[in-house]
Structures are given as C-alpha cells and as structure tokens.
Amino acid sequence: MVDEALLRTLTPTVIGVLGRRGADFAAAEDAVQDALVEAVRVWPDDPPRDPKGWLVTVAWRKFLDATRADASRRQREERVEAEPEPGQGEEADDTLQLYFLCAHPSLTPASAVALTLRAVGGLTTRQIARAYLVPEATMAQRISRAKRTVTGARFTQAGDVGTVLRVLYLVFNEGYSGDVDLAAEAIRLTRQLAAKIDHDEVAGLLALMLLHHARRPARTDAEGRLVPLAEQDRSRWDTRLIAEGVDVLQAALARDRLGEFQAQAAIAALHADAQTAAETDWVQIVEWYDELVRLTDSPVARLNRAVAVGEADGPRAGLAALADLDPALPRYTAVAAYLRERDGDAATAARLYAEAARAAPSLPERDHLTRQAARLNARLRG
Structure with missing residues (x-):
C-alpha cells in the first residue's frame, strides 16, 4: 500500500x-x-x-x-x-509560498480552490473532480487555466493571508462529497498553514473549522436528513475537537487583534458551550455578531444577527432587524419563515417555508424546508 x-x-x-x-x-x-x-x-x-x-x-x-x-x-x-546536486537549499520549505501562489488575486475562487487542492493538498485531478461532482476533463481544464494564470509568478512574491484564508474557507464549506472529505482536508491544510505562519486570523479560521466540524456527526439523521442546530443530539458532538477549537481561539483572542474568523469562531464556541439549545447565551452571541458586522459589514452576518436577535429579544425584534436587509439575500426567506413561526403566524410561515424551499441551494436544505412547510400546513388543517 x-x-x-x-x-x-x-x-x-x-x-x-x-x-x-x-x-x-x-x-x-x-x-x-x-x-x-x-x-x-x-x-x-x-x-x-x-x-x-x-x-x-x-x-x-x-x-x-x-x-x-x-x-x-x-x-x-x-x-x-x-x-x-542536492544542497542546503533543498531543505527549504516553499509550502507557504505555494499557498499564496495558489490564492493569486487574478484567479477565480473556484480556480484558486482547485489549484490549492492540487499543489498544496496533493490531490489528483480525479479526486478533486469527484469531490466537486464535475467531469474530470472539466476540472483538468480549470486547473490548466489556473496554472497558466500564475505561470511566471515568483515563489518569493509576498502573498495576501486574507485571500489564502478565504480559499481555505471555501474548501471547508464544500464539506464532503465523492471520495474526498473536503472539510477534513481544509482542516489539515489550515493546521499546516498555522504551523508555518504566526497570524491571529489563521488561528481564528482553524478554531472556526474545528468547532463547526465537531458538530458534523449530529447534522444529519439516520435517513440523511438535515437536523437544525436546536434539534441536534449534542451528545454526538466531538468534545475533543470542541476543546481544541476553544483553546486555539482563546490563544488568538488573548492577543487582542480581533478579526472576522475569530469573531465567527467565538459565536461557534458559544453554541458549543451550551449543553442544550435552551442554555445558549444568545445575548452574548448578538454582541459577537455586532463585532462581526463592524468588521465586515457583511449582509450574511447581518442576516444571522437577525436570527440571534430573535432568540435573545423575541421574534418581533428579529423581524425588525430583518426588515433592514435585502429580501434577495440567500436564506432571507427561510429566516423570515422561522421568525414568523416563532411569532405565532403559522400561515405566513408555511408559505415562506415553501417559497424558501424552492430557492434552496441544496437538496438537503430543500427537503428540510419543504418538511417545515408541510408540518405547519398539517397543523393549520387540523
């Protein structure tokens, strides 16, 4: 072997x-x-x-x-x-420069991810294609175009850590498909990066990945259906990964140089710290979302903040926070449906769940939202 x-x-x-x-x-x-x-x-x-x-x-x-x-x-x-002849220079480590080269600003995110998995991750074109559920020839063309783009770039050029981290985060968010576990691969590569560069946001991203990955065993049921965070069996969470993630995060936060990945990891740590959904410290989570919005002004962060506000201060406060956002945001309608149901408006919530299901980006999410709409419609008919 x-x-x-x-x-x-x-x-x-x-x-x-x-x-x-x-x-x-x-x-x-x-x-x-x-x-x-x-x-x-x-x-x-x-x-x-x-x-x-x-x-x-x-x-x-x-x-x-x-x-x-x-x-x-x-x-x-x-x-x-x-x-x-091999010499002292042969022992140099160019891995860090390869990270920067593969996250070249002229590359599209998809090309940067593919090139990182090939050159830094050591995966074959076939493995990457299977992970992204595209034909091998398509992935080969994507990688070839990416390599042509960065040809001529020097190994000694300074790179942007933020771009590298976003590429790794994209890899992590792909999760698992085919025969390559991209979430685990992203963690491996981020650990490798953390060992080579002393950067607070590298630690923040690693902590975020570990804390999210710890919840993975509980995210789906025996039939493969999506299980929302509030309904997950927390005994299935990986406490070892949670402990490691919290340790990494605390060391980064102690430096008092807050970044967006540290803020996201702090939110994930608060979820991980709650023994039950009811014990979640939503007030503190809202405070961390405030920090995240301050750092990024991200519409997605604002959307997630609206959910947290709805939990901390009641569904009507959450709906008020949601009203300031663009309804075209991905998952906006699903959040609106959840808050409407919390506010007792089952009919509107059922309609919005069905609408959100039609726009869902994945089959598991579509199935979950469809079941939510069916549940409420059955209650209304009863």
Missing part, C-alpha cells in the same frame, strides 16, 4: 525544490503530479528508503523530459540540462 498521506504532505515540498532548480510553477506542478502517479505504481513493490528524494529525482526527470520535448524551449533546456 502507498502512504497517500505522505505523498500529499511531500507534494508542496517537491514542487518547491523544482521551482528553485528553475522550473516555473506550472511545469513543476505537472512534473510532480507525474511523479506521484509513478510512485503509486512503483512503491507498493519497491518502497524507497528516501521518499522525498525519490520524488524529487523522478519529478526532475519528468520535467527535463517535458522540456526536451518542447522545441520552443530549447534555450531553457540548455540552462537546466545538468541536474544540480
């Missing part, structure tokens, strides 16, 4: 080695992918004593083969023909 985790861990390091030897990013990434395929074929019968050295050697030869085959790059071939 091939240790896939080891291959994925070594991928960004080997790409970095090729980059320092003269390969541009696109060529280095292609060569390393070819070497990974070779490793999967060869290692079960002939495991190397030095996996990293083996991958560097094979990837470099793959790069030279590709360079020789390209007549338009003969001058470059002359420059890189002689394979350098």
